[in-house]
Amino acid sequence: MIRLKKGLDIKLVGQAARELVDTPLADSYAVNPIDFVGLTPKLLVKVDDEVKAGTPLFFDKYRPQVLFSSPVSGKVKAVNRGEKRKILEVVIEPDSKNEYEVFQTVDLNTASKESVIDQMLASGLWPMIIQRPYGVIADPSKTPDAVFISGFDSAPLAPEMDFVLQNVTEDLKMGMEVMKKLTPGKVHLGVSARQKNPVFDGLQGIDVTTFDGPHPAGNVGVQIHHVAPIGKGNLIWTVDIQNLAIIGRFFRTGRVDMTKIIAVAGSEVEHPRYQKIISGARIDSIVKDNVKQNGKSIRFICGNVLTGTKTTLENHFGFYANQMTLIPEGNHHEFLGWIAPRLNKFSVSHSYFSWLTPNKKYDLDTNLNGGVRALVMSGQYEKVLPMDIYPVYLLKAILAGDIDKMENLGIYEVIEEDLALCEFVCTSKTEVQQIVRKGLDMLMKELN
Amino acid sequence: MKSLRNYIDKIKPNFEKGGKYEKFHSTFDAFETFLYVPDTVTKAGSHIRDVIDLKRTMFVVVVALLPALLFGMYNVGLQHFAAMGVADAGVMQCFWHGFVKVLPIIIVSYVVGLGIEFIFAQIRHHEVNEGFLVSGMLIPLVMPVDVPLWMVALATAFAVIIGKEVFGGTGMNVFNPALLARAFIFFAYTPYISGEKVWISGLSKGEGIVDGFSGATPLTEIANALADKASALSFSSTPIDWFLGTIPGSIGETSFIAIMIGAAILLFTGIASWRIMLSVFAGGYLMGLIFNCIGANIYMDMPAYYHLLLGGFAFGAVFMATDPVTAAQTNTGKIIYGLLIGMFAVLIRVVNPGYPEGMMLSILFMNAMAPLIDHYVVESNIRRRMKRMNVASK
Numbered sequence: 001m002i003r004l005k006k007g008l009d010i011k012l013v014g015q016a017a018r019e020l021v022d023t024p025l026a027d028s029y030a031v032n033p034i035d036f037v038g039l040t041p042k043l044l045v046k047v048d049d050e051v052k053a054g055t056p057l058f059f060d061k062y063r064p065q066v067l068f069s070s071p072v073s074g075k076v077k078a079v080n081r082g083e084k085r086k087i088l089e090v091v092i093e094p095d096s097k098n099e100y101e102v103f104q105t106v107d108l109n110t111a112s113k114e115s116v117i118d119q120m121l122a123s124g125l126w127p128m129i130i131q132r133p134y135g136v137i138a139d140p141s142k143t144p145d146a147v148f149i150s151g152f153d154s155a156p157l158a159p160e161m162d163f164v165l166q167n168v169t170e171d172l173k174m175g176m177e178v179m180k181k182l183t184p185g186k187v188h189l190g191v192s193a194r195q196k197n198p199v200f201d202g203l204q205g206i207d208v209t210t211f212d213g214p215h216p217a218g219n220v221g222v223q224i225h226h227v228a229p230i231g232k233g234n235l236i237w238t239v240d241i242q243n244l245a246i247i248g249r250f251f252r253t254g255r256v257d258m259t260k261i262i263a264v265a266g267s268e269v270e271h272p273r274y275q276k277i278i279s280g281a282r283i284d285s286i287v288k289d290n291v292k293q294n295g296k297s298i299r300f301i302c303g304n305v306l307t308g309t310k311t312t313l314e315n316h317f318g319f320y321a322n323q324m325t326l327i328p329e330g331n332h333h334e335f336l337g338w339i340a341p342r343l344n345k346f347s348v349s350h351s352y353f354s355w356l357t358p359n360k361k362y363d364l365d366t367n368l369n370g371g372v373r374a375l376v377m378s379g380q381y382e383k384v385l386p387m388d389i390y391p392v393y394l395l396k397a398i399l400a401g402d403i404d405k406m407e408n409l410g411i412y413e414v415i416e417e418d419l420a421l422c423e424f425v426c427t428s429k430t431e432v433q434q435i436v437r438k439g440l441d442m443l444m445k446e447l448n
Numbered sequence: 449m450k451s452l453r454n455y456i457d458k459i460k461p462n463f464e465k466g467g468k469y470e471k472f473h474s475t476f477d478a479f480e481t482f483l484y485v486p487d488t489v490t491k492a493g494s495h496i497r498d499v500i501d502l503k504r505t506m507f508v509v510v511v512a513l514l515p516a517l518l519f520g521m522y523n524v525g526l527q528h529f530a531a532m533g534v535a536d537a538g539v540m541q542c543f544w545h546g547f548v549k550v551l552p553i554i555i556v557s558y559v560v561g562l563g564i565e566f567i568f569a570q571i572r573h574h575e576v577n578e579g580f581l582v583s584g585m586l587i588p589l590v591m592p593v594d595v596p597l598w599m600v601a602l603a604t605a606f607a608v609i610i611g612k613e614v615f616g617g618t619g620m621n622v623f624n625p626a627l628l629a630r631a632f633i634f635f636a637y638t639p640y641i642s643g644e645k646v647w648i649s650g651l652s653k654g655e656g657i658v659d660g661f662s663g664a665t666p667l668t669e670i671a672n673a674l675a676d677k678a679s680a681l682s683f684s685s686t687p688i689d690w691f692l693g694t695i696p697g698s699i700g701e702t703s704f705i706a707i708m709i710g711a712a713i714l715l716f717t718g719i720a721s722w723r724i725m726l727s728v729f730a731g732g733y734l735m736g737l738i739f740n741c742i743g744a745n746i747y748m749d750m751p752a753y754y755h756l757l758l759g760g761f762a763f764g765a766v767f768m769a770t771d772p773v774t775a776a777q778t779n780t781g782k783i784i785y786g787l788l789i790g791m792f793a794v795l796i797r798v799v800n801p802g803y804p805e806g807m808m809l810s811i812l813f814m815n816a817m818a819p820l821i822d823h824y825v826v827e828s829n830i831r832r833r834m835k836r837m838n839v840a841s842k
Contacts (some may be wrong), residue, residue, distance in 0.1 A: 010496070012496075229833070229836055229837050230837075231834070231837035234837075299489075299495060301495055305494070305495045305496045306493075306494045306495070306496075307493065307494070308495065309492065310491070310492060310495070325495075327495065327496065329489055330487070330489050330490075331487045331489050332487050333453060333484040333485065333486065333487050334484060334485040335452075335453075335483065335484055336483060336484070337484070337485035337499075338485060338501060338503035338504045338507060339504075339507060342499055345499040346498070346499065347498050347499045347500050348498060348500075349498070349500040349504075349505075349717060349718055349719070350716055350717040350718050351500060351504055351505070351508045351717040351718075351719060352499060352500070352504075364496040365489075365496070366489040366490045366495050366496065367485070367487070367488070367489055367490075367497070368486070368488040368489060368490055368497055369485065369497050369498065369499045369500075369501055370485065370486075370497075370499075370500075370501025370502065370503065370504075371481055371486060371488075371501065371502070371575050372575075373501075373502045373575070373577060373578075373618070373619065374577070374616070374617065374618060374619025374620060375619055376502060376505070376579065376618060376619045376772055376773055377505065377772050378721075378772045378775070378777040378778075379721060379772075379777070379779060379782075382779065388829065388832070388833060388836075389829075389833075390778060390826055390829060392777060393777075393826050408830045409826070409830065410833060416493070420493065420494050421494075423493055423494040423497075424494045424496065424497055424498055425498050425500075426497075426498070427498075427500050427501060427502055427505055428502060428619070429497065429501070431493060432493070432494075433492075433493040433494070434492075434493060
């Protein structure tokens with residue numbers, strides 16, 4: 001077992017109760033090209049085309065074999081574009097026919113790595129495979145040193161995976177077999193010491209490592225760092241645990257069935273709970289009638305409060321997300337807030353009083369709680385980053401555009417989510433995750 | 449409260465781009481954010497943020513300085529009346545005398561420093577940084593009480609412009625601004641910050657002194673003893689006095705106990721690094737012990753712990769060395785940085801008779817060395833990680 005001391009569990013109001021609700025079919029579903037880092041999509045469908053679940057909607061301009069497919073059967077309703085005609089959403093209006101594209105099932109015992117990858121590419125499930133370094137969709141022509149999967153999510157209000165995965169054991173097992181096909185190396189699974197998950201009992205040929213500690217212990221990047229750190233030239237593939245089940249399901253049934261269970265959580269949710277949805281569902285279909293009516297303006301977050309994306313009721317659920325979080329917006333002034341005791345606010349600093357009530361759950365809003373400043377304090381980031389990395393030096397190397405230094409200081413080991421807590425604790429309100437992404441993009445451009 | 453907010457919202461457009469008082473945008477913003485935490489919300493990434501900000505941080509440091517400041521004011525009066533031979537001066541009388549003497553120095557320091565900060569913020573179109581809230585309080589506390597106000601103004605301007613703004617403002621500076629202000633006076637106007645007369649209000653103007661009262665700080669007494677080739681050190685005060693702080697010295701530096709109250713606040717809130725603070729004291733004590741072993745003169749034979757109580761050692765360790773911007777940034781670096789500050793401070797005191805007080809120079813020197821220390825700590829981290837990587841990929 002690997003014990004992580006550094007990190008931080010931010011306790012928030014609105015943890016999902018362990019009850020599952022089926023979400024009725026939404027008015028629309030969408031695949032959002034902006035969910036995929038650095039993707040330039042090329043459309044394969046036009047408005048009013050009939051599609052089935054698994055029909056490709058668009059592909060990656062630079063890697064045409066990487067397809068993105070519809071999660072439901074129906075009709076292409078709209079292609080929503082933003083500035084410079086950038087495609088934001090490809091929207092599908094579902095029909096009640098519930099039709100699936102039919103794919104041949106492959107026998108994993110005899111199939112080659114290539115045929116497995118081809119199958120995943122054709123089904124549009126390939127984008128679920130993320131590569132490290134860079135945190136982008138994996139290059140199907142490469143072979144990874146290993147595959148890493150995190151079996152739990154330690155973020156604030158995150159879904160409890162023992163609940164979410166309880167009925168997909170077979171899918172997961174199949175998914176693991178698929179992963180074994182992808183790498184000549186090991187398939188690693190990180191499990192939580194705090195939250196035993198019987199789903200993972202009796203796995204064959206998987207390297208299981210137990211992690212104990214606060215968030216970000218559940219981040220796959222942190223787990224990789226402690227099991228087999230990534231250096232220059234290393235290639236690791238990762239996959240989200242629920243997406244792994246979807247991949248496994250596809251290999252068992254030959255159908256693209258993107259059903260998943262998400263946590264609907266946060267202080268502005270009337271009944272925080274788990275909901276079964278199909279990936280890409282319109283947000284209002286998920287939270288309808290479940291939002292607190294107290295006149296507050298609300299931040300809808302697709303994902304968790306640390307790394308999620310800001311969304312609206314009219315947008316659609318993200319490809320990689322496993323939770324929906326609703327918290328109040330903080331768009332109000334606070335009189336002399338920086339002198340006030342602020343008993344209902346959370347701080348890791350003892351200059352406030354939240355250390356007196358370690359088990360209290362907080363209802364935090366989106367206020368920045370201060371102005372952006374140059375970095376003044378030192379040693380803050382290190383306390384919440386369980387990696388042997390000097391985060392401030394890494395950020396400074398990125399800001400200076402010094403590729404050599406970035407490499408030396410460990411940029412290959414991190415993506416945005418791993419330093420999300422640094423952003424949370426920063427006294428100077430630095431946009432840490434944005435800087436990390438900038439560095440990764442710079443590196444990708446320079447080296448590829 | 450509502451009406452205040454409404455009023456601010458009403459006048460705000462005047463200070464924004466295209467408004468009548470556009471030139472004062474940063475100044476307006478500073479006052480507005482002082483009164484109200486802004487309504488800025490996060491855009492992406494971490495949607496929630498810790499409530500700590502730089503204002504709170506600096507506020508805590510100012511609070512931590514208060515015990516030293518209040519005692520300093522009292523002590524100014526105490527020393528003054530002792531020098532004048534007024535035996536029955538009460539606590540309030542002493543405090544009031546000190547208050548009247550010290551307040552103008554504080555005001556000058558803040559007005560000059562903040563004025564410059566506001567101007568630079570406006571030129572750069574930045575928000576005014578809170579760093580000077582602390583520097584502005586530190587500067588008076590490391591001054592002798594009789595320092596001329598124009599000199600405080602000049603030193604503050606020097607520290608803020610040359611020490612901070614030319615590097616890009618708070619967070620970018622290499623040297624601790626408050627110490628730079630003191631160093632400026634120390635080198636430019638040496639007689640005003642050394643010797644026996646300046647530490648007690650009224651003495652340098654030659655007001656009536658009782659016979660036998662010297663006004664020398666314990667460190668000056670040591671220097672005098674060495675110069676006189678005395679056979680033993682003799683102090684006009686005891687270690688208990690040093691601990692309490694009822695001795696001549698810079699305004700805020702005399703009371704060990706008041707400084708320790710501040711240290712407790714800083715350490716408990718986690719604002720200052722315990723690594724630095726502890727290692728400065730450890731370094732000073734260690735160096736004292738080393739000199740005890742050498743024992744080449746009467747100063748070297750002085751008990752090692754005296755060094756920690758005397759002069760600006762404690763004040764420097766608690767409030768100056770721990771300045772996060774100018775100190776080492778890495779945890780290992782902080783320990784090395786602190787140890788060396790403590791050791792150099794005692795080294796300068798004992799070995800260089802020209803500078804009875806070594807703390808200021810020691811910290812400034814280590815400010816310059818801190819990036820180098822960090823460089824080696826980070827390099828060793830890089831090597832360690834490389835090694836791990838090679839093992840893991842095998």
